Amino acid sequence: xxxxxxxxxxxxxxxxxxxxxxxxxxxxxxxxxxxxxxxxxxxxxxxxxxxxxxxxxxxxxxxxxxxxxxxxxxxxxxxxxxxxxxxx
Amino acid sequence: xxxxxxxxxxxxxxxxxxxxxxxxxxxxxxxxxxxxxxxxxxxxxxxxxxxxxxxxxxxxxxxxxxxxxxxxxxxxxxxxxxxxxxxxxxxxxxxxxxxxxxxxxxxxxxxxxxxxxxxxxxxxxxxxxxxxxxxxxxxxxxxxxxxxxxxxxxxxxxxxxxxxxxxxxxxxxxxxxxxxxxxxxxxxxxxxxxxxxxxxxxxxxxxxxxxxxxxxxxxxxxxxxxxxxxxxxxxxxxxxxxxxxxxxxxxxxxxxxxxxxxxxxxxxxxxxxxxxxxxxxxxxxxxxxxxxxxxxxxxxxxxxxxxxxxxxxxxxxxxxxxxxxxxxxxxxxxxxxxxxxxxxxxxxxxxxxxxxxxxxxxxxxxxxxxxxxxxxxxxxxxxxxxxxxxxxxxxxxxxxxxxxxxxxxxxxxxxxxxxxxxxxxxxxxxxxxxxxxxxxxxxxxxxxxxxxxxxxxxxxxxxxxxxxxxxxxxxxxxxxxxxxxxxxxxxxxxxxxxxxxxxxxxxxxxxxxxxxxxxxxxxxxxxxxxxxxxxxxxxxxxxxxxxxxxxxxxxxxxxxxxxxxxxxxxxxxxxxxxxxxxxxxxxxxxxxxxxxxxxxxxxxxxxxxxxxxxxxxxxxxxxxxxxxxxxxxxxxxxxxxxxxxxxxxxxxxxxxxxxxxxxxxxxxxxxxxxxxxxxxxxxxxxxx
Numbered sequence: 001x002x003x004x005x006x007x008x009x010x011x012x013x014x015x016x017x018x019x020x021x022x023x024x025x026x027x028x029x030x031x032x033x034x035x036x037x038x039x040x041x042x043x044x045x046x047x048x049x050x051x052x053x054x055x056x057x058x059x060x061x062x063x064x065x066x067x068x069x070x071x072x073x074x075x076x077x078x079x080x081x082x083x084x085x086x087x088x
Numbered sequence: 089x090x091x092x093x094x095x096x097x098x099x100x101x102x103x104x105x106x107x108x109x110x111x112x113x114x115x116x117x118x119x120x121x122x123x124x125x126x127x128x129x130x131x132x133x134x135x136x137x138x139x140x141x142x143x144x145x146x147x148x149x150x151x152x153x154x155x156x157x158x159x160x161x162x163x164x165x166x167x168x169x170x171x172x173x174x175x176x177x178x179x180x181x182x183x184x185x186x187x188x189x190x191x192x193x194x195x196x197x198x199x200x201x202x203x204x205x206x207x208x209x210x211x212x213x214x215x216x217x218x219x220x221x222x223x224x225x226x227x228x229x230x231x232x233x234x235x236x237x238x239x240x241x242x243x244x245x246x247x248x249x250x251x252x253x254x255x256x257x258x259x260x261x262x263x264x265x266x267x268x269x270x271x272x273x274x275x276x277x278x279x280x281x282x283x284x285x286x287x288x289x290x291x292x293x294x295x296x297x298x299x300x301x302x303x304x305x306x307x308x309x310x311x312x313x314x315x316x317x318x319x320x321x322x323x324x325x326x327x328x329x330x331x332x333x334x335x336x337x338x339x340x341x342x343x344x345x346x347x348x349x350x351x352x353x354x355x356x357x358x359x360x361x362x363x364x365x366x367x368x369x370x371x372x373x374x375x376x377x378x379x380x381x382x383x384x385x386x387x388x389x390x391x392x393x394x395x396x397x398x399x400x401x402x403x404x405x406x407x408x409x410x411x412x413x414x415x416x417x418x419x420x421x422x423x424x425x426x427x428x429x430x431x432x433x434x435x436x437x438x439x440x441x442x443x444x445x446x447x448x449x450x451x452x453x454x455x456x457x458x459x460x461x462x463x464x465x466x467x468x469x470x471x472x473x474x475x476x477x478x479x480x481x482x483x484x485x486x487x488x489x490x491x492x493x494x495x496x497x498x499x500x501x502x503x504x505x506x507x508x509x510x511x512x513x514x515x516x517x518x519x520x521x522x523x524x525x526x527x528x529x530x531x532x533x534x535x536x537x538x539x540x541x542x543x544x545x546x547x548x549x550x551x552x553x554x555x556x557x558x559x560x561x562x563x564x565x566x567x568x569x570x571x572x573x574x575x576x577x578x579x580x581x582x583x584x585x586x587x588x589x590x591x592x593x594x595x596x597x598x599x600x601x602x603x604x605x606x607x608x609x610x611x612x613x614x615x616x617x618x619x620x621x622x623x624x625x626x627x628x629x630x631x632x633x634x635x636x637x638x639x640x641x642x643x644x645x646x647x648x649x650x651x652x653x654x655x656x657x658x659x660x661x662x663x664x665x666x667x668x669x670x671x672x673x674x675x676x677x678x679x680x681x682x683x684x685x686x687x688x689x690x691x692x693x694x695x696x697x698x699x700x701x702x703x704x705x706x707x708x709x710x711x712x713x714x715x716x717x718x719x720x721x722x723x724x725x726x727x728x729x730x731x732x733x734x735x736x737x738x739x740x741x742x743x744x745x746x747x748x749x750x751x752x753x754x755x756x757x758x759x760x761x762x763x764x765x766x767x768x769x770x771x772x773x774x775x776x
Contacts, residue, residue: 011391011407014454048402048450049424051355051443052183053202057450064397074206076420077455078228078462 019043019058027058027068036067047072119356120349132345134338142338142346146188147440149253149330150174153323154190157255160319163312165258165520168556170549172257173197174327177204177443178347179249180213186443187350194432194441195475195546196256198425199231201443203238204252206230211286218244221290221324223299225262226283227468228461231421234262234281234469235269239289241324245335250343253327255320259313260518263306268520269469270506272601273381273677274415277464282306290321309518351444358445361436363399366489370395373485375477377501377603379675380458381414387606388412388458388474392481403427403482404452408459414677415469416603417461420453422471426478427451429546433479434486434495473501473603475546480609487613496531496582496616496698498544500609501602503622503657503692507561509596519561523590524600525622527551528694529575529583531610538583538610538697540570540719562593566642571620571693572721576608577728578616578699579706584719585620585696589643591689595632597681600624602657604695606673612698617728619696623658623667624676625650629687643689653691656682667693703729704755708746716741730755 017023021031023045029036036043042060049055054072059065073079118127128136153174158167165171173196176188186201207224208216216222222240227233235258243251261267264281265274274280282303289299300317304310335343371394376387391407411417418426428445439445453460459474461467480497487494505524510516530538530545543549554565567589576582592598602624610619627643643649650665657676661668684690711731714720718737725731732750735743 010410011389012410012454012457013406014404014452046452048452049420050450051201051446053205059402064395064400064402074209075229076453077460080210 014046016044016046016061019045023058024068027070029058029068043067047076049076119360120352121356132349134342134345138338138342139346139349142334142342143187143350145334146176146331146346146350149327149334150176150188150190152330153253153255153327154192156323156326157257157319160322162315162319163260164522164552164556164560165260166316166319168550168552169258169521172255173200174323175200175204175254176327176331176347177201177252177254178344179251180208182344182347184208184252185347185351187347189441192549193547194429195422195425195472196232196236197441198428198445199421200238200254200256202421202424203230203256204240204254207238207240207286208242208252213249216242216249217292218242219291219293220288221321222286223289224284224286226285227419227422227471228463229285231419231425231471232256233269233471234264234283235259237284239320239324241328243328243331245332245340248340250335250340251331251347253324253331255323257316257320259307259316260520261308261313262303263308266506266599267308267508267516267597268506268518270504270520270601271599272414272416272470272473272603273599273680274467274469275413275465276467280415280467280469289317308516350440351442353444354439354442355444355447357439358431358436359399359448361431362396362401362448365435365493366396366401366486368397369489371485371489373481373483375480375484376409377412377416377458377473377477378606378673379603379677380409380412381416381677382412385673388416388477390459390474390477390481392478392485394482394485400448400450402450402452405457405459406452406454408454408457411456411458411461411466413465415467416473416601417458417466417468418471418474419468420451420455420460422475423453423459423478424451426475426546427482429475430479430482433545434483434490434493470504470601470603472544472546473601476500476544476604476609479545480611483613484611492534492614492701494613494700495533496576496611496613496700497609498530499525499528499585499619499622499695499697501604501622501695502526502544503600503602503624503694505590505690505692506599507563507592507596509562509594511562511594517561519557519563522552522557523561523563523565523588523690525586525588525602525624525692525694528586529610529619529697531576531613531619531698532578532580532582532616532700534580534614534700537581538575540575540583540697541586542583562596564591564593565589566591566689567645569645570719571696572718573724573728574620574696575719576610576612576617576619576696576699577703577706577724578612579701579703580616580699581706581714581719582610582612582616582619582697582699585622586692586694587645588692589689590692591687592629592684593686595683595685597683598690600656600676600682600690602676605658608698609695610698612700614700615702616699617703618698620667621659621669622695623660623693624656625653625665625691626656626682626684627653627689627691629685629689631685633686643691656690658693704758706731708748708751712744712746716744726754730758
């Protein structure tokens with residue numbers, strides 16, 4: 001049997017969110033600074049897995065320059081149902 | 089356990105609580121080796137000499153712990169396979185940096201840094217105390233599969249939590265639908281086996297009976313698991329004691345400094361390699377597992393886009409296929425480990441393996457792919473198979489940038505065998521990962537030909553002795569030999585495929601998982617050719633009985649024997665039963681179990697390793713030796729290498745000679761033919 005390209009499942013894509021001023025402020029970055037303003041259109045917000053676990057990053061998509069990085073959830077996209085319990 | 093479905097990433101992020109404190113991603117760009125003595129002391133809280141001594145001491149400790157486990161464990165998977173790894177991690181306030189790993193499975197060690205953090209953070213660092221052993225095995229929390237249980241021992245010094253010693257060790261069974269567990273045909277987490285969240289196995293150095301019962305009430309072969317766990321516990325106690333002795337001698341600050349120093353050294357080495365070995369740019373690669381379990385023609389395709397800028401790399405796996413309906417997926421921590429292994433193999437093999445290797449590396453992994461599966465219907469068991477294609481895709485992507493330094497994949501799929509049955513007296517037996525195609529060749533490199541019988545790139549463990557296998561289960565390993573003309577041709581030849589025959593002496597249930605049979609996994613690099621693809625056959629015996637008083641038929645290796653066999657997996661000509669790249673694809677999951685019966689044989693042929701460099705540049709004398717040693721046939725020497733060998737390699741191997749004039753003419757003809765036409769598929773990397 002030969003492979004048939006049309007039978008292959010479509011891939012899944014990671015969304016990269018266009019950054020807003022609110023995103024930058026939440027990450028402790030001044031959106032009005034000249035450096036940020038110059039590259040604003042190139043900034044994206046998305047989760048990454050790296051040393052130390054999962055993070056939400058804001059990066060320049062052209063240069064990979066990192067504008068902000070803050071820890072994300074412990075298990076990334078998976079959440080425990082038990083997280084909804086009130087334990088104390 | 090019940091979990092929510094993964095939420096949309098960015099929506100979820102907005103309302104989620106933050107994870108643990110970030111590891112310092114080192115805005116301090118000065119490398120550890122370039123620090124002055126004063127700067128070194130400021131950063132690490134100790135001097136350079138002491139940091140090096142303590143770091144070496146920690147390496148000694150994990151090796152010592154490993155030796156204890158190898159020599160005291162009872163199950164074959166630990167004592168003969170070395171299916172475990174040992175690490176040391178720093179405390180919560182350092183974000184659990186993994187500074188030290190043992191000699192075995194690199195893919196274990198690269199997940200254990202995250203595993204320790206995730207287990208301790210969920211359990212609550214404030215809830216642990218001296219004398220605890222925490223365990224967990226959930227693939228979605230800590231990577232790998234449910235049989236690979238993490239045993240975590242917190243180490244306290246004068247009341248302060250200073251580090252963790254951890255062993256991840258394969259347990260013989262964790263329940264689920266298949267004894268032993270090694271099956272690619274399970275459909276959800278409930279079939280893969282018992283999921284253990286972070287819980288205490290020991291408290292105040294006393295076994296927690298409820299935890300032991302949880303395991304023993306769900307797992308098979310518990311009478312072997314119990315002594316293994318006792319050995320694991322003793323190994324953890326040894327590690328703790330040796331760490332305490334080191335702290336007594338060098339102080340806790342030096343221990344913390346050495347942990348950070350070890351991670352920084354690894355980070356510096358990887359950062360230097362990224363900066364100097366790979367030009368800035370974008371690189372893309374693909375590879376695929378044969379099928380996703382819903383239809384045998386639907387591949388699981390991994391796609392990676394690597395952006396390299398300065399000393400940073402980003403691996404974006406967008407475009408990768410959805411998670412499979414069968415247990416051939418892996419989780420994101422496994423994907424991260426695979427990236428680490430690929431970079432260690434390709435650009436930075438020298439520094440120790442620590443969590444610091446990822447300091448300037450980010451992975452972008454959309455959830456719900458077959459390399460980032462989510463519970464409960466993205467089952468994970470044969471996780472390494474997905475890891476292998478990640479590694480292969482990265483090798484393919486980076487090959488043009490690496491040039492002569494490029495490396496090719498190994499044999500690509502372990503074709504793991506899992507067999508279980510009962511002895512005549514009713515006792516159960518289990519054979520896991522010892523009688524299939526678990527070991528095979530590597531690709532060649534600029535340095536040498538590829539080895540022909542070794543472990544895959546993610547492991548560094550052992551191949552159990554034939555005698556140990558045959559004394560444990562009713563099998564005779566009839567054959568373990570190399571296949572002529574199976575290694576990819578090249579200036580350096582790829583390792584040869586391995587042909588293994590297992591004669592089963594009693595009826596039993598067998599699982600075979602072959603996932604890279606449609607195309608060769610062992611692609612050539614830098615102008616080398618590909619190796620051959622993998623396959624598996626079954627020669628049926630009797631439905632039941634015992635072979636004690638019967639004559640045994642030895643399955644030969646001539647071409648005509650395959651017509652007697654049933655294809656289990658591979659690209660096979662239905663008429664002849666032989667391996668044939670243009671034949672029909674036989675799906676390993678076409679039957680839930682394979683039953684060769686009593687006296688039946690399962691034959692495994694691994695993939696061959698890819699070649700390195702132009703085969704027409706291989707020294708004819710080396711081709712002569714290849715023919716003498718039956719790595720290459722007379723016809724293969726002529727066809728692939730352009731070398732004319734005269735003689736009979738079987739009857740008079742030492743009388744072979746080279747026809748130099750014919751060789752010169754043949755190579756000139758082959759070069760002229762190349763110039764006139766583009767290279768054929770044999771010398772092209774596979775393109776899906």
